[in-house]
Amino acid sequence: MPISAIYFNITRCNYLQLFKTSLCLAIPNVHPTRTIICSTYILQKKLLINNIGSTLDSVSTAKKNLISELNFESESHAAPFCKLPIKSLLQIYKTTKQDQESGHCNNRLYYIASHLKCPPGMLSDRLAKRCFIYSLSFDWLEKSLKVLLDKGVPPDRILRDLWVLKYHHQTIDDRLKRIQDMGIDTLYPWMVRCSEDILNRYIEIYQETKSILGNGQSTKGYIANRLNTSIDTIDEIYAKVPSFTRIRVSKVKKFLDFLFEEGFTIEDILCKPRVLCASQKTVKERLEKLRGLGLKDINLNVLCRSRKDFRKYYESLQTVTKEENKQT
DSSP, X not given: OOHHHHHTTOOHHHHHHHHSOSSOEEOOSBXXXXXXXXXXXXXXXXXXXXXXXXXXXXXXXXXHXXXXXXXXXXXXXXXXXXXXXXXXHHHHHHHHHHHHXXXXXXXXXHHHHHHHTOOHHHHHHHHHTOGGGGGSOHHHHHHHHHHHHHTTOOHHHHHHOGGGGGSOHHHHHHHHHHHHXXXXXXXXXXXXXSOXXXXXXXXXXXXXXXXXXXXXXXXXXXXXXXXXXXXXXXXXXXXXXXXXXXOOHHHHXXXXXXXXXXXXXXXXXXXOGGGGGSOHHHHHHHHHHHHHTTOOSOOHHHHTSOHHHHHHHHHHHXXXXXXXXHHO
């Protein structure tokens, strides 16, 4: 490795990638007798680099030459790949040429985009961050993508989770078939990648939800029925309390059962629906504390207070209770 390369802080890896390649790339601003890297040849090791500017120009030109060979249809599609190191671009170049010679596609960007029915510009940035796509065999990529789409996984979900393509098509098929056999029709890429524990927990929640809602009923419809109100009222609650959109129907059922058992009415809950987003365990503990002080008429607003506010409220009640006990 030339001393000049060391002086300009070029790593051995980058040096070899720049100068030990099978491509024919013109390198400007270098010694006049050494201007081209030819196929299967290595540029002579004593190449002189005149200055740091020429070094950067060489790297930039090498990238430009590589990217120009990747069959991008527009500069905007190619732009995200300009950020990649030479090593990654060489891998992409090699794969692209193999795909092209085999008649598969001109670039995997357009192959995947056409199957996911999304604009290449939307995919290019994501693909540049998931270079492993170009390290897969085309047969692997084709079959993995096909089984995902055949199983009904939404294309936009695959677009957001390209890591799923790293899994063998048989692994994908087995996992998704198992989920479908459980009665789950809506499939997502994360179901392939997640651990068995997470998947089993999801299946458990799904089946529990289905047993509560039955066929066709929504979470909003269930809450409306339990609280004897209209869907419009529940829509207003969802608008005022955004966290309702993330609440599971199984939690709602258990919480409502608990509140009714504790003596709260439908009107109480409709006046303070936010309580359903709180921790049932915390609400139960607070109820026990307040009833331990002899309090019977408890407002749900109190149970939903912050930890600090509830502590102040509870301590003030303790003080009042002690004074009353002294007087008696």
